[in-house]
Amino acid sequence: MRRLLAGRLLQGLAVIWVVATLTFALLHLAPGDPFSYQNGRRIAPEVIAHWRHVYCLDRPLAAQYVCYLRSVASGDLGYSISHARPVRDILVDYVPRTLELMSLGLLFSFAVGIALGVLEARRRGTFADWGSRGISLFFYSMPDFWLALMLALIFAYWLPIFPISGIEDVINAPTNSFWQHVVDQLRHLVLPVTTLTLMTCAGIARFQRAAMLDAMHLDFVVTARAKGVSENGIARHHVLRNALLPIITLAGLTLPALLGGALLVELVFSWPGMGFITAMAVSSRDYALVTSSVLITSVLVVAGTIVADLLYALADPRVRSA
Amino acid sequence: MTILRRLPAVALLLLAACRSDSGSVSKHATTLVMTLPADADNFMPQFSNNETSVQVASVLFERLAEIGDSLQYIGDNGFRPSLADSWTWAPDSLSIAFHIDPKAHWHDGVPVRSNDVLYSYHVNTSKVIGSPIGPLLANIDSVAARDSLTVVFWFHKRTLEQFYDATQQIRVLPAHLLQSIPDSALSTSAFGRNPVGSGPYKFVRWVSGSTVEVDADSTFHRGRPKIDRIIWSIAHNPDAAMLRLFSGEANFTQVLRKQDIQQMPSHPELKSLRYPSMLVYFVRFNERARGGKHGAHPVFGDRDVRRALTMAVDRRRAVSTVFDSATLVAKGPITSAISTYDSNLPSIAYEPDSAAAILERRGWVMGEDGIRHKGATPLQFSMIIPVTSTQRQQMAVLMQDMFKKVGARMDIETMDFPTFGGRASAHDFDAMFDGMSLDPTPSGVRQEWTSAAALGGGTSNPGYYMNAAFDKTVDSAATTMDPALAIAQYRRAYAILIDDAPGMWMYELPSIAGMTQNLHPAPMRADLWFAHLADWTVGDGAAPTGASATLAAGTH
Numbered sequence: 104m105r106r107l108l109a110g111r112l113l114q115g116l117a118v119i120w121v122v123a124t125l126t127f128a129l130l131h132l133a134p135g136d137p138f139s140y141q142n143g144r145r146i147a148p149e150v151i152a153h154w155r156h157v158y159c160l161d162r163p164l165a166a167q168y169v170c171y172l173r174s175v176a177s178g179d180l181g182y183s184i185s186h187a188r189p190v191r192d193i194l195v196d197y198v199p200r201t202l203e204l205m206s207l208g209l210l211f212s213f214a215v216g217i218a219l220g221v222l223e224a225r226r227r228g229t230f231a232d233w234g235s236r237g238i239s240l241f242f243y244s245m246p247d248f249w250l251a252l253m254l255a256l257i258f259a260y261w262l263p264i265f266p267i268s269g270i271e272d273v274i275n276a277p278t279n280s281f282w283q284h285v286v287d288q289l290r291h292l293v294l295p296v297t298t299l300t301l302m303t304c305a306g307i308a309r310f311q312r313a314a315m316l317d318a319m320h321l322d323f324v325v326t327a328r329a330k331g332v333s334e335n336g337i338a339r340h341h342v343l344r345n346a347l348l349p350i351i352t353l354a355g356l357t358l359p360a361l362l363g364g365a366l367l368v369e370l371v372f373s374w375p376g377m378g379f380i381t382a383m384a385v386s387s388r389d390y391a392l393v394t395s396s397v398l399i400t401s402v403l404v405v406a407g408t409i410v411a412d413l414l415y416a417l418a419d420p421r422v423r424s425a
Numbered sequence: 426m427t428i429l430r431r432l433p434a435v436a437l438l439l440l441a442a443c444r445s446d447s448g449s450v451s452k453h454a455t456t457l458v459m460t461l462p463a464d465a466d467n468f469m470p471q472f473s474n475n476e477t478s479v480q481v482a483s484v485l486f487e488r489l490a491e492i493g494d495s496l497q498y499i500g501d502n503g504f505r506p507s508l509a510d511s512w513t514w515a516p517d518s519l520s521i522a523f524h525i526d527p528k529a530h531w532h533d534g535v536p537v538r539s540n541d542v543l544y545s546y547h548v549n550t551s552k553v554i555g556s557p558i559g560p561l562l563a564n565i566d567s568v569a570a571r572d573s574l575t576v577v578f579w580f581h582k583r584t585l586e587q588f589y590d591a592t593q594q595i596r597v598l599p600a601h602l603l604q605s606i607p608d609s610a611l612s613t614s615a616f617g618r619n620p621v622g623s624g625p626y627k628f629v630r631w632v633s634g635s636t637v638e639v640d641a642d643s644t645f646h647r648g649r650p651k652i653d654r655i656i657w658s659i660a661h662n663p664d665a666a667m668l669r670l671f672s673g674e675a676n677f678t679q680v681l682r683k684q685d686i687q688q689m690p691s692h693p694e695l696k697s698l699r700y701p702s703m704l705v706y707f708v709r710f711n712e713r714a715r716g717g718k719h720g721a722h723p724v725f726g727d728r729d730v731r732r733a734l735t736m737a738v739d740r741r742r743a744v745s746t747v748f749d750s751a752t753l754v755a756k757g758p759i760t761s762a763i764s765t766y767d768s769n770l771p772s773i774a775y776e777p778d779s780a781a782a783i784l785e786r787r788g789w790v791m792g793e794d795g796i797r798h799k800g801a802t803p804l805q806f807s808m809i810i811p812v813t814s815t816q817r818q819q820m821a822v823l824m825q826d827m828f829k830k831v832g833a834r835m836d837i838e839t840m841d842f843p844t845f846g847g848r849a850s851a852h853d854f855d856a857m858f859d860g861m862s863l864d865p866t867p868s869g870v871r872q873e874w875t876s877a878a879a880l881g882g883g884t885s886n887p888g889y890y891m892n893a894a895f896d897k898t899v900d901s902a903a904t905t906m907d908p909a910l911a912i913a914q915y916r917r918a919y920a921i922l923i924d925d926a927p928g929m930w931m932y933e934l935p936s937i938a939g940m941t942q943n944l945h946p947a948p949m950r951a952d953l954w955f956a957h958l959a960d961w962t963v964g965d966g967a968a969p970t971g972a973s974a975t976l977a978a979g980t981h
Contacts, residue, residue, distance in 0.1 A: 134840075135847030148881055153555040187467035187612055196633040260672050267668050273636045273658050274456060277629070373661040375464070375634020382661075383464075386813075388843040 104416060111412055115405035122401040126394050127171055136160055137184040137388045158184065171394065180398075181391030185384060190395045193380060198399060200270065201376035205365050207292060208299030209357070216304035217350065220311020224346075225338055227316065235308070243305030247364050251298045251371035258294060265293050268373035295372045299364055303357060310353055314346035321345070348418055355411025359404045455963045456654045457944065460666040460675035464634050464659045467617035470596040471548050471556040477657055480955050481637050484655065485622030486596035489523050489542070491956065492589065494948050496865040497764050499908045501588045507647075508537060508597055508623065521591060522577045528646035531599045532627040539570035544600035553608040558594050565590060584904065585911055586866050593865075597623065625650040625959035635659055650959035670695065670939055676963075677940040679954065683748065686937065697937050701762040701951035703863045704934035705755050706817065708808065708824075708856050710927060713889040716853050723802050725855065725888075729787050731926040735773045736780035737831040743823045744932045747816050755930035757919045758861075758870055762951030765867040765915040771923055772930075780831045789832070797832035806855035807836040811845045817858045820931065849887045857887075860934070865952050867915045871899045874922060890927035 137158070138151045155161045159170055174181055180190035219239060223232045242250065259267035266272065272279075272287050279287060318324065319342055327337050366378030373379075377396055384392035465477040470486060473479060490512065493503030501512065509523035529537040546568040549558045564587060566579040578591040599621055606614050620628050625647070626639035637657040641650045658675055660666035667685050669675040671692055681689070681697055689697055710725035725731055740754050753761060756770045789797035789804050797804040808824075810817045821837050828835045835856075840848070848854050863869050872878055875896045878886040895918055902914035923930070936954065940946070945964055947957035 133844065134851075135843030135845070137843070139843050139846035139850055148885070150555050150557050150560065153552070157555070182613070185466060186464075187472050187617060189613060193633070200634075255668065260668060263672060267672050267674060268660060268665050269658065269674075270635050271632070273458060273638075273656050273674075276636070277638070370661050371665070373635075373659065373665045375632075375659070375661075379634055379661050386841055386843070 107416055108413065111409045115409055118405055119401050123394060123398050126397040127168060130390055130393055131164055135388055137390065180395040183389050183392040185387040185389040185392065190391050193392065194395060194399060197376050197380050200374065201365055204295055204374060204376060205361055207296045208303065208361055208365060211296060211300040212303035213307055213354065215300055216307025217311050219304065219308035221315060221343060223308065223312040224315030239305035239308050242301040247298065247302050248367050248371055250302055251368050254294050254298055255371065266291050270374060295368045295374055298368050299361065302364055303361055307353060311346065311350060314349050315342055318342045318346045351411055351415045351418060355408040358407035362400060362404065455652045456656060457652045457677060457961065457963065458656045458658050458675040459677045460658045460660050460669040461679060462660050462663050462666045465631060465637055467612065468620040469617045471554065471558060472612045472617060477637065481639065481657060482596060483953060483955055484626040484639055484958050485620055485624045485628055486598065487624050488592050488596055490592040492593055492865060494950055495764065496762060496952060498589045498866045499585045504588065504592065518583045520577050520579045521588060522571060522575055525574045526646050527574055529623055531623050532621050532642060535601055537597065537623050538573045539576040541597050541600045542576040543568055543570055544604055545595050545597045548598060549595055551608045554611060561594050562590060583906055585906065585908060586868060589866055626655060651962045655958065676944050677938065679938050681937045681939045685939065694942055695939055696942050697939050698946065699935065699937050700949035700954055702934045702936040703760055703762055703951050704860060705758065705760050705863060706860045706931045706934060707755060708929040708931060709859045709888045710856050711852060711854055711888045712927065713852065715855065716851065724804060724806050727787060728925055729783055732773055733780040733783035734828065734833060735926050735929045736776045738824055738827045738929060739775045740931060743820050746823060747819045748935055752935040753933040755932050757923045757930050758874060759919065760863060760933045763863060763865065763867060765912050767916045770916065771920055773926060777831055784831060791832045795832065796834050803834065804832060805834040807838050808856040808858055809838045809840060809845060809848055809854045810858045811842050812839040821858060852887050868903045870918065871903055875899060888927055892921060892925055895921045
């Protein structure tokens with residue numbers, strides 16, 4: 104188990120280093136820099152030269168890269184030019200909001216996906232099976248930003264049940280009590296989380312359905328049935344528990360897709376998380392913020408994958424012994 | 426099990442039942458919620474060029490005096506008191522003494538004093554800080570305090586713009602809160618996120634990426650602002666911002682796009698308002714070989730060819746097609762809001778036949794492929810355009826067709842803003858669809874179009890337009906003390922520039938704001954539409970639909 108963990112950690116570190124280096128290189132090789140466009144205003148060349156010097160942008164690329172690696176290794180993520188703040192402070196504000204969205208999205212996606220998969224497998228060939236698969240496939244095949252826009256249009260504009268965007272009711276937030284604040288936050292989470300759930304749960308449901316159908320024909324299920332165990336009991340205690348194993352792997356694989364989806368959903372619903380700041384930072388060539396956002400994202404994905412691997416090993420002794 | 430099955434539906438109903446407009450009662454009688462698609466960055470005016478930050482800073486920090494709505498920049502004509510309640514010119518006009526309003530105070534209660542002005546001047550000119558405002562204060566020799574309420578600005582030379590320079594470039598900061606912070610640490614100081622000003626509104630909170638909120642200062646030295654609270658509600662894209670206005674979550678948005686204006690009739694609770702603009706858009710020609718190399722550009726190095734290509738474009742039609750018939754075609758490198766503007770400035774008319782004849786005369790012969798050639802060189806060029814500007818791209822497509830009719834081929838290259846800026850400063854373009862945000866003084870034309878600007882590097886005059894007669898005219902306009910002569914010379918300089926066609930002047934950006942019917946803005950100035958935010962009111966009008974708009978109508 105320790106060897107497995109050590110191996111995964113080494114692999115993860117290598118992945119993170121490659122991602123960070125590629126991001127750094129691609130950003131710096133792209134034309135322009137943070138000071139090449141000033142919102143239609145003209146800034147004196149000597150001021151721009153001063154800023155380039157302050158931010159080391161007048162040094163050779165290799166020197167900038169060494170400087171970047173050194174500062175990251177020491178925990179200093181640099182200074183965001185577009186936000187005029189240290190990157191660390193920005194991430195403290197924005198990362199928790201993305202994690203909140205992602206974790207709720209992950210939770211609901213798996214809850215709904217597994218439930219649908221079980222339903223489809225147990226009612227195989229019936230109208231419920233076909234209907235459920237058809238509807239989930241419908242959402243699965245939709246572009247995520249379009250699905251988000253449609254939900255906003257229907258549930259925030261035509262039927263104004265939920266807020267159209269943002270994280271709080273800007274008018275009443277300062278005077279809200281604790282519980283009003285909680286309810287307000289939940290109301291703002293409904294549409295983004297529903298979007299993430301709808302676009303992810305279909306894949307999970309199909310995976311779960313297939314795993315359930317495979318497990319239904321295994322010997323121990325036939326034995327249980329022969330011993331007179333009820334169909335509900337078989338499904339719950341024998342089939343579902345075994346069919347959940349591949350889902351752990353799927354959880355690890357779903358993380359990057361969910362994170363990517365969360366970034367788009369954030370843009371549509373003006374949810375101020377990593378997606379928002381990363382998109383803004385790319386368009387303003389905010390080198391420190393882009394590289395740090397990508398770095399944090401890759402750390403999250405790698406960590407999620409390692410946790411999934413470990414959980415799988417814990418759940419299945421065959422993997423541990425291998 | 427039944428309860429569990431019904432739980433999601435019950436939760437959804439509960440959440441829906443807890444709509445915000447049934448929530449708490451706000452202590453604010455009137456609230457203005459403005460939505461815009463950009464977060465703030467730093468509220469210290471010296472460190473930010475960001476639209477949201479500039480708007481917020483304008484209600485937090487004051488200037489010594491404010492330019493009048495006519496944007497007259499000459500002397501102190503039309504300027505009105507702000508932080509200074511009066512001023513006195515020295516007999517030789519080389520210094521101006523400003524008397525600070527003794528009632529002015531910072532929002533923490535400390536009175537505003539001369540030392541604050543001295544410190545603010547220092548912040549703008551410190552080499553360590555590197556404020557973009559610094560070079561604009563080059564004519565100010567020094568600033569000194571005569572007493573705790575009188576501050577004197579000394580100038581190197583007399584110019585018509587010296588009062589403007591002393592008052593409009595500097596917003597006054599609280600020295601007692603900032604002076605102990607080293608210059609090198611000022612940009613990262615907590616003050617930039619939690620500012621204390623002396624303006625009509627005091628800072629309340631900033632939730633990153635979501636909200637900036639300010640409250641009216643009841644003790645403001647020039648009288649309490651009319652609206653109790655202003656909230657900048659940050660949307661992450663223009664569509665999200667518009668949805669907030671249409672759904673009633675916001676009262677105001679500063680820019681309506683064409684597609685938004687088309688939707689306005691279905692929202693009787695909203696109205697639109699056109700206001701003057703300082704944004705001028707034009708196609709800039711690169712007169713040198715690409716990359717800033719020596720030698721003329723094969724197409725745009727020839728003045729006659731530039732003029733001919735300008736004649737080939739029906740600018741009125743292009744502008745009307747993309748915007749509307751009320752949008753102004755730009756006359757030159759200025760907008761109609763600038764005080765030196767002249768509606769009788771000459772312009773190069775749309776004459777495609779004459780354009781073809783000029784090209785023929787300059788040796789560009791029509792080929793079988795429909796493109797003119799001069800020897801082996803085809804009459805072909807590319808135009809770079811920022812990818813986010815749909816209007817510029819649409820207009821470029823129309824131009825492409827118009828150029829084709831006279832035998833010129835134009836390719837369109839779209840790119841993001843940093844690449845666009847990078848290509849401009851590297852002079853790596855044939856033509857660029859540029860835009861410029863002007864300030865009220867006409868000397869901006871000097872910073873943008875003179876030979877000195879071209880040779881100075883950076884993004885000024887990247888097309889290498891150089892004309893000694895133009896330089897001389899602009900220089901004498903900027904240095905004369907005779908207002909009538911200055912205006913005449915600026916207009917002459919504009920005429921030279923237009924005649925030389927270093928660019929094709931396209932349009933003044935139409936600024937159309939959208940707002941709820943019950944919102945009554947004070948005059949929206951061309952350079953800062955939000956300059957009079959403290960005088961905006963919320964009154965009777967068609968009832969808006971959303972929570973925030975209801976608040977604004979005063980029912981909470």
